[in-house]
Amino acid sequence: MHHQFDTTTEHSQPIVPLDNDNSIDLKNKQIIDEEKDEASTAPMCKELKEFTQELEDCFKEGEGKVNPEHVKQIFRKYLDKIDLSDLEAYCLADTRATYTRNLIFKNPYFSLIVLAWNPQQHSSIHSHAGSQCWFRCMRGQVKECRWMIDPTHDQSLCPSEPTKEFIANVNSIGYIDDNNGVHCIVNTRDEISVTLHCYAPPYDSCACYSEETGEVYRGKVMFDSIGGVIDTSHPSKESVVSSTISKIEKFLIM
Numbered sequence: 001m002h003h004q005f006d007t008t009t010e011h012s013q014p015i016v017p018l019d020n021d022n023s024i025d026l027k028n029k030q031i032i033d034e035e036k037d038e039a040s041t042a043p044m045c046k047e048l049k050e051f052t053q054e055l056e057d058c059f060k061e062g063e064g065k066v067n068p069e070h071v072k073q074i075f076r077k078y079l080d081k082i083d084l085s086d087l088e089a090y091c092l093a094d095t096r097a098t099y100t101r102n103l104i105f106k107n108p109y110f111s112l113i114v115l116a117w118n119p120q121q122h123s124s125i126h127s128h129a130g131s132q133c134w135f136r137c138m139r140g141q142v143k144e145c146r147w148m149i150d151p152t153h154d155q156s157l158c159p160s161e162p163t164k165e166f167i168a169n170v171n172s173i174g175y176i177d178d179n180n181g182v183h184c185i186v187n188t189r190d191e192i193s194v195t196l197h198c199y200a201p202p203y204d205s206c207a208c209y210s211e212e213t214g215e216v217y218r219g220k221v222m223f224d225s226i227g228g229v230i231d232t233s234h235p236s237k238e239s240v241v242s243s244t245i246s247k248i249e250k251f252l253i254m
């Protein structure tokens with residue numbers, strides 16, 4: 001299997017070389033402002049609030065790394081209580097992008113993010129900056145391709161073939177941290193797929209791996225929408241946003 005990876009990561013669009021603090025913002029997007037971190041502008045349904053609270057309690061109690069299975073259990077508890085319609089406010093898709101990042105909630109312990117994957121698109125290979133990452137497929141199907149390298153030590157290029165693949169259908173739950181290697185997410189469908197991600201703790205950037213150039217680079221975390229509101233903080237985004245970002249229901253029957 002050969003991947004035609006682009007420079008887009010699951011976590012970011014702006015790409016800068018490692019060890020370079022002077023960021024080159026390739027897509028002219030901005031990192032979430034600190035003052036926007038806590039609030040979710042769109043009102044959460046009761047079940048989503050409870051889910052978020054249970055996650056927060058778990059991460060607070062864990063004081064750092066938690067047993068991945070504990071969080072998976074929380075995800076499983078809400079499989080029947082939360083469906084795509086409960087995330088409707090955050091189901092935005094940018095037709096120009098490979099995928100769209102929609103922040104539901106973020107605090108110092110974790111972030112909750114809806115990712116909308118355009119048909120047959122994928123992220124770049126990336127690490128998770130020492131954080132833990134859980135995801136649940138909400139619509140469609142995605143494939144996780146994993147490479148067993150340690151991003152904290154191994155700065156070399158990933159092998160061309162992934163060492164593991166995981167097909168996530170609706171309600172499949174996945175987990176990764178840097179000890180499990182690095183991965184990319186592929187939308188296998190000819191329609192938009194949607195995944196719900198939890199990152200603990202949130203992070204601003206991660207290592208990404210370019211198959212084409214052999215380079216390891218740093219991708220910055222950014223969001224296309226925050227709390228259900230499209231982030232129009234950059235002028236170029238503002239000028240095109242109305243025609244390129246729409247609710248997924250415009251493209252799909254939810």
Ligand SMILES: [Fe+2]
Nearest residue numbers: 010126133183
């Ligand atoms: Fe990831």
